Amino acid sequence: MHISFLIHNAYGIGGTIRTTYNLASTLAEHHDVEVVSVFRHRDEPVLAPSGKVRLRHLVDLRKGGPGYEGDDPEYERPAAVFPAAEGRYKQYSALTDRRIADHLRGLECDVVVGTRPGLNVHIAQQARRGVARVGQEHLTLSTHSGPLKLALRTHYPRLDAVTTVTEADARTYRKLMRLPGVRIEAVPNSVPAPAVAPADASGKWVIAAGRLAPAKRYDVLVKSFAEVVAVRPDWRLRIYGAGAEKAKLRALIDKLGLYNHVFLMGPANPLEAEWVKGSVGAVTSSLESFGMTIVEAMRCGLPVVSTDCPHGPREIIADGTDGLLVPVGKPGAIAAGLLKLIEDDELRRRMGRAALENSARFDPAEIAGRYERLFADLTGRGALRGSLHRTRGALLSGALKTKDASRSALRRVRAA
Structure with a gap:
């Protein structure tokens, strides 16, 4: 699968950045994965994904650099798509509205994953048809304001799935948001095994x-x-x-x-x-x-x-x-x-x-496996794999009947 993550700023430091990189790096062992950062404010990220993950940005905020866009007139005008009710970041503007829309409308992938409510709203409205749209909740529904909940209730029905990091929050989403047809799954954050020996319980x-x-x-x-x-x-x-x-x-x-x-x-x-x-x-x-x-x-x-x-x-x-x-x-x-x-x-x-x-x-391999199964279901690949497995099993079983049937079945298995 080609999987694309959309994140606020992949060049900073924080829990959402860390867990996104953990997930993306693990999925990249078997899939084509990219992380698209709305903003870039430094040359190199503080944290970094594996070399198999592509990292790119949409708006350059590196002051003094040749690509700096912080003085673009559109950057001074308020956003119309990114919900003002999210309120946490004032950076979103007419410029980010346009860049995110252009990115999503031209994005050819199997799955696109948003990592905060405002970006999930963009994905719900602007991702191409045929792309599985997944909105991650890294906070909790209860911490969002009333106006933001209303915006999410308006736009989230266009998503294919919403993931929360706890079962408790998933239950809240199912009870309060009324999102018919949208899968709501609890998938926790991942933490890799440390590169150091574990504590020995002797340090005071x-x-x-x-x-x-x-x-x-x-x-x-x-x-x-x-x-x-x-x-x-x-x-x-x-x-x-x-x-x-x-x-x-x-x-x-x-x-x-x-x-x-x-x-x-x-x-x-x-x-x-x-x-x-x-x-x-x-x-x-x-x-x-x-x-x-x-x-x-x-x-x-x-x-x-x-x-x-x-x-x-x-x-x-x-x-x-x-x-x-x-x-x-x-x-x-x-x-x-x-x-x-x-x-x-x-x-x-x-x-x-x-x-x-x-x-x-909570190992990344375990968490990535859960996301992989979700993505496969959303894109129809889970059903395809199951059908292919059953077809192969039936063909191989029937192949035992005669030598000619065996040869024919094996040819069909190879073709599949």
Whole structure:
């Protein structure tokens, strides 16, 4: 199959970019795959797909470069197709409307995959006839505004499938969106096996990673760690990531006297080498669409103490087996979960081994296989393969009857 992904900006860094590259690179082992980035703001991507994946862009925002288009008059006019209700990116404009439309109308592929609501709307309206149209949801339906939900309900019926990253969100889509004829499938994000040896549970570090944003509730994690330190002052916490909450978190760490125990490490890429320095992962979000960092930690052999926030964590962690789920926003409960693993070396090792084993279901090969089956069904290739298999089986069975029948059947098998 020829599979084309459409993404906001493949040259940045973030969970959607990472998981798109993971999926595209794995599919490219057996298919013709490209990633088309609406924007390009630097010469080389921070992350990168495999060499088998083609990467190209539609609008050049590299300032000072010969192809810079940020001063194009169309770039100053608002978009008419990309829904204003998405609101997150002001970059979409009359220029992007035209470039995306030209791209989709001229795109000759079997499957086109959008990676955010506004791009899915473009695909629904403008992709060529005969192309399977798939819209991915990397957030959750519940986090979208009312006007955006209305726009999606208007345009998504033209899609062939919508994929969510959790079963919980798939149920919400089926219940609230009323999309007759559109397949709604839950397919989680993928995380490759790390290139380093897994953690050995001996390091006295708790590791957390993600944007320093309000929804991650690192303030609750810092407060909970004050309770941990009161019992086990030999343990420390590292938080990896950048964001607007950094100054507030630094002030809180100083206020609680935790400057020798809690460290804001800044962003790190890749994170594998940092995860394995620790023995316990921590996630204290009030909301997750999936929980990539949970899987990343587990793939490095760390049991994770996570808040039982909506959607992701409960579908990743088997509570009490490969990690612990605790109430949202409760520093005492989070501290108790961390201390349960810190104080019991054997439990920590056992849960770490289980985390390593259970997280293999998020391997890119597993996730790509699920997408491959979906794409094959949407394009009719699944039925074609099944029919061909049955035909070959019948021919070979009948070939046993006579020598002449055998020769005739084998000729037909070869032709098929």
